[in-house]
Structure formats: structure tokens, C-alpha cells
Amino acid sequence: MKHLFLYLSTALLLLLCGCGQGPSCGPEPLRVMTFNIRLDVSSDSLNAWPYRKDNVGKLLAYYAPDLLGMQEVLPNQMQDLKQLLPQYTALGVGRDDGKDRGEYSPIFFRTARFDLLESGNFSLSQQPDSFGILGWDAACNRVCSWALLRDKLTGRKVAYFNTHLDHVGVTARREGSRLVLERLKQIAPGLPAIVTGDFNCTPDDEPAHILGEGGMLNAWTSAGVAYGPAWSFHDFGRLPLEKRSMLDYVFFTPQLKATRCRVIQDTPDGGYYSDHCPVMAELTFLNQP
Numbered sequence: 184m185k186h187l188f189l190y191l192s193t194a195l196l197l198l199l200c201g202c203g204q205g206p207s208c209g210p211e212p213l214r215v216m217t218f219n220i221r222l223d224v225s226s227d228s229l230n231a232w233p234y235r236k237d238n239v240g241k242l243l244a245y246y247a248p249d250l251l252g253m254q255e256v257l258p259n260q261m262q263d264l265k266q267l268l269p270q271y272t273a274l275g276v277g278r279d280d281g282k283d284r285g286e287y288s289p290i291f292f293r294t295a296r297f298d299l300l301e302s303g304n305f306s307l308s309q310q311p312d313s314f315g316i317l318g319w320d321a322a323c324n325r326v327c328s329w330a331l332l333r334d335k336l337t338g339r340k341v342a343y344f345n346t347h348l349d350h351v352g353v354t355a356r357r358e359g360s361r362l363v364l365e366r367l368k369q370i371a372p373g374l375p376a377i378v379t380g381d382f383n384c385t386p387d388d389e390p391a392h393i394l395g396e397g398g399m400l401n402a403w404t405s406a407g408v409a410y411g412p413a414w415s416f417h418d419f420g421r422l423p424l425e426k427r428s429m430l431d432y433v434f435f436t437p438q439l440k441a442t443r444c445r446v447i448q449d450t451p452d453g454g455y456y457s458d459h460c461p462v463m464a465e466l467t468f469l470n471q472p
Contacts, residue, residue, distance in 0.1 A: 210337050210468065212442060212466060213250060213334070213341070213439075213465070213466045214246070214247065214248045214250070214463060214464075215250045215251075215252075215402075215435075215463065215465075215466055216243075216246065216250070216379075216433075216461050216462065217253075217254075217379035217432065217461065218243075218253050218457065218461035219253070219254040219255055219416075219430075219457060219458070220239060220253050220254070220255060220256060220260065220457050220459075221255055221457040222255040222256075222257050227419070230419045230454060230455060235455070235456060236260070237267075238451040238456055239264075239267070239457070240268065242447075242451075242461070246461070246463060247293070248293075248463060249292065249293045249297070250291075250292055250293075250377065251290070251291040251292070252289070252290055252291075252328075252343070252345030252380060253289055253291070253345070254288050254345075254346075255286055256286060256287040256288070258284070258287075261275070264289075264291070268291060271291040271292060271294060272294045272297075273289055274290045274291075274299075274302050274330055275288060275290060275304065275328040275345075277314075277326075278306065278325060278326035280314055281306075281314035281315075285315075287326070287328070288325075288326050288328055288346050289345070290302075290330050292330065292343070298332065298333040298335060299330060299331075300330075300333055300340065302328070302330040302331070303328075303329055304326055304328045304329070306326055307324075307325035307326065307327060307355065307358075307359035307363075308321075308324065311362060311366070314326065318349075318352075318358065318359065319352055319354040319355040320349075320352035320353065320355050321351065321355035322349060322350065322352060323349060323351075325346065325349055325359060327346035327362075328344070328346075329343065329344040329370060330342070330343050337468060340374055340375070342367065342375070342377070343376070343379075344363060344367055344376070344379070345378070346359070346378070346379075347380055347383075348360065348383045349383065350383045353389075356382070356384060356388075356389065356390045357390060357393065360389075364393070364394065374438075375435070375439050376399075376435065376436045377433065377434070377439070377466065378394065378399060378433075378434040379432065379433050379434070380431070381431050381459065382430060382432055383430055385428050386403070386404060398436060399434040400434065400436070401432055402433040402434070402441040402444040402464035402466070403429065403432065403433070405441050406441035406465075408442070408443045410443070410445045410446075411447065411460070412448055412460070413429060414427035414429050414460075415428075415429050415430050416429075416431075416460075417458065417459070417460065418458050419455050419458045420450075429446075431459055431460070431461075433463075433464040433466075435466055437469075438468065438470070439469065440467050440469050441464050441465070441466055442465045443465040444462070444463070444464040445462070445463050445464075446462050447460055448460055
């Protein structure tokens with residue numbers, strides 16, 4: 184009887200796989216997270232980075248995104264994250280000099296899942312190949328980091344861009360979004376692509392519309408299942424609920440499909456991971472290579 188049960192169970196599993204209905208039979212989805220970790224500043228008191236970093240490492244190790252884009256990462260935080268996340272390859276530069284000064288908007292990819300084909304960085308300004316430059320009406324200079332990767336599980340190539348739009352300059356947000364799209368089309372024409380970041384805009388604001396008109400889909404609004412609050416910025420819990428807004432996004436091209444998206448509202452005991460919630464999406468390739 185035991186052998187018969189095992190036989191029937193195996194046959195059922197194979198049948199489900201053949202029908203495309205088995206939950207674990209298809210290609211493993213790409214787990215993509217964007218996370219503004221909040222820069223290291225002593226005025227945050229007990230919410231300052233030294234009190235949060237270990238918990239941030241545990242959060243990221245638990246959710247284990249395949250692709251991780253972060254914002255507001257200062258050089259010392261970049262070094263901490265590399266130590267906390269040895270299973271990832273880290274890419275990016277400081278926005279002040281294109282090397283190691285100022286905030287990074289880095290990419291971390293799971294080394295066991297991807298081969299790195301090419302990578303680079305550009306500033307969000309009228310001179311994208313120069314760094315430390317204020318673009319348009321921006322209050323801060325900004326940077327975008329990118330990578331071309333090959334998924335070891337599927338053999339598919341994917342382009343991944345991560346950035347942080349300005350929090351003040353309306354023109355800078357508009358033109359920064361356009362520049363990201365322009366560079367994406369130049370660097371990875373026709374490839375499946377993912378763009379993550381803190382866009383400092385709501386889903387109804389111009390930067391989100393520009394990305395949509397440029398062919399990008401928003402995981403939060405297009406996923407088959409979306410879970411969590413409809414906001415990502417909370418200012419370490421101080422912002423009233425009615426004033427919280429969605430600022431952080433996972434965008435992707437139509438060669439991919441969002442099956443799930445979650446705003447992760449977790450908090451560790453006695454504190455917060457950041458003043459933003461991470462946003463994580465599961466994406467699958469629509470067609471095999």
C-alpha cells in the first residue's frame with residue numbers, strides 16, 4: 184500500500200507538471216526587491232544605522248531576493264552590506280565622484296543565480312557620463328547603476344537598472360526617468376529589463392507615467408497578487424497613515440510577468456529596518472529562450 188501511494192503521488196506530480204499547474208514545476212521566479220535603507224546619520228538616534236544594520240542583514244537574508252536594488256547607501260553602509268550579504272555580488276559607485284564618495288544606488292545580485300555580463304553607472308544629469316553634477320532642478324546629484332546578467336537557471340539574459348530620483352526637483356524627476364529609459368534602450372535593446380528604485384513619486388505622478396508610456400509595467404499594480412499597505416514611506420513610523428505614500432517601485436518590460444508583489448511592513452523588536460518599507464516582486468519570463 185505504501186509503494187502504491189508513492190507511485191500515485193509521483194504520477195500526480197508529473198501530471199501537474201505536464202499541465203503547467205504544479206506550483207514548483209515551472210522555472211523559479213525572479214525575486215526582485217527595492218529597498219531605501221536610509222543613510223547613516225547620527226541624528227536618527229536609536230534609528231541610526233549602527234542599531235539597524237544587523238536586522239537589515241537578517242531581513243535580506245530571510246527574503247533572499249535574487250536581485251536587490253538599494254538607495255541612500257553611504258560608503259560605510261556599502262561595506263557593511265557586503266559583509267552581511269556574502270552570497271551576493273555588489274555593484275555600484277558613489278554619486279559624488281563615480282567611485283566611492285557619496286550615496287550609492289547599488290545593485291546586489293545573487294551570485295549563485297546569475298553570471299555578470301556587463302555593468303556600469305551614469306549620473307541623472309545633462310552630463311550622464313560625469314558624476315557629482317546636479318541635474319536640472321535637483322537638490323542632490325543622483326546616480327543609476329545597471330547590470331546585464333544571465334540567469335543560470337533559464338539561460339535568459341536580463342537587464343537590471345536601479346536608481347533614486349530627486350526628492351525636490353520636479354524637472355529632475357521627469358528628465359531622470361526619461362534618461363533611465365533612454366539608457367536602457369541603448370544598453371539592452373530588446374532584452375527583458377527591470378528598473379527598481381525610490382522614485383519619490385506616487386503611482387499617479389509624472390515619472391511613473393513616463394516609465395509606463397515607455398513600455399514599463401509596475402509590479403504593484405500589475406501583479407496577480409499584491410499584498411501589504413499601499414505605501415512604502417513611513418518615516419520610522421512617525422508619518423500619519425493618511426500621509427504615507429508609495430515611493431518605491433519595481434518596473435519591468437512585457438517580456439516578464441509579475442505574479443506577486445508585496446510591500447514588506449515587517450518591523451524588528453523595538454525599532455525599524457528603515458524609514459521605507461522594502462518592496463518585493465516575483466517575476467517570471469513569459470517565453471523560453
